[in-house]
Amino acid sequence: MEITIKKYVLPLKHTFSISRESHDFQDSMIVALKHNGKTGYGEATSNPYYKITFSTMQAEIENVREEIENYNFKEPEAFHAFLVSKNLSNFAICALDLAANDLYGKLLGKPLYEIWQTDNSSYPVTNYTIGLDTVDKMVAKMKEMPWPIYKIKLGTQQDVEIVRELRKHTDAIFRVDANCAWTAEETILNAPYLKELGVEFIEQPLKADDWKGMEKVIHKSVLPIVADESCIVESDVEKCGLHFTGVNIKLTKCGGLTPARRMIAKAKEMGLKVMVGCMTESTVGISAIAQLIPQLDYVDMDGAMLLKEDIADGVIIKDDGKVIFPSQGGSGVSLR
Structure with a gap:
């Protein structure tokens, strides 16, 4: 296989803020794997919370470039196990695993959801994320993008008031994401008010390692609670x-489509609701996520919708939330 690595700086439509950080651009690493005349594409974005940069990911892959290029590629699962054995970060593995899956499907001439024998005639609509901002700016973002489901980023002392103000401007379903900013007491107290305001669930209200607090919340919250920062790798599913x-x-946190599929199966076995989320990827990463949506209860794959300029063609998300899957095999990605 031949590897190509390229850095992109993705400009966002608006400053994107959550409880712990803000940014106007997203650094992204695109990996291309070329084999037998076909090219598969994968992506992983940088992330300060996990101390991941383009440079760290690139260096990891360059250290094992020769071994990867000499690898006898047959199918993604064995390739993923090979990558894990090289002690790469999950972010670097994700980019390579997504590229390998895209390549595999293109070699077979079939989309991944078809290879996995899933029916894409029914799937959840992605939410559209409204970053933390002044209420006026958050309302303006909703008006700019009318959508049936919004994920509202929170993490202030006025979070219920923010949601109350936003509710005046839309009948859409709300999901709220505190990104580890609340205490157990705040979560339990906020939940009834948020439920009255049409919030479907709360995502990661507490710090990732506050398991005692989460045990208290899960027994007393009137709203469902979904793990994000507490669910990184496969072994976290059972604990969650x-x-x-x-x-x-x-995908970026767990190491790609290959482990994500196992995590989905485990979560379902345990009776958990399953969501797959994005980390402001371009259409390269979003097209990979889209292959999973027939298996999901919820999906957050609005990354490319938040960009001022995209870098790839693949899955298209229409104004009504319908997903148009590309005719190419794999994830169906091509770079512009």
Whole structure:
């Protein structure tokens, strides 16, 4: 196989803020794997919370470039196991795993959801994320993008008031994400008010390692609680089962489609609701997520919708939330 690595700086439509950080651009690493005349594409974005940059990911892959290029590629699962054995970060593995899956499907001439024998005639609509901002700016973002489901980023002392103000401007379903900013007491107190305001669930209200707090919340919250920062890798799913009603799986954090599919199966086995989320990827990463949506209860794959300029063609999300899957095999990605 031949590897190509390229850095993109993705400009966002608006400053994107959550409880712990803000940014106007998203650094992204695109990996291309070329084999037998076909090219598969994968992506992983940088993330300060996990101390991941383009440079760290690139260096990891360059250290094992020769071994990867000499690898006898047959199918993604064995390739993923090979990558894990090289002690790469999950972010670097994700980019390579997504590229390998895209390549595999293109070699077979079939989309991944078809290879996995899933029916894409029914799937959840993605939410559209409204970053934390002044109420006026958050309302303006909703008016700019009318959508049936919004994920509202929170993490202030006025979070219920923010949601109350936003509710005056839309009948859409709300989901709220505190990104670890609340205490157990705040979560339990906020939940009844948020439920009255049409909030479907609360995502990651407490710090990722506050398992005692989450045990308290899961027994007393009137709203479902979905794990994000507490659910990173496969082994986290079982632990989350005792503290959450659902898990949000991120491909970049867990290491790609290959482990994500196992995490989905485990979560379902445990009776958890299953969501897959994005980390402001371009259409390269979003097209990979889209292959999973027939298996999901919820999905957050609005990354490319938040960009001022995209870098790829693949899955298209229409104004009504309908997903148009590309005719190419794999994830169906091509770079512009």
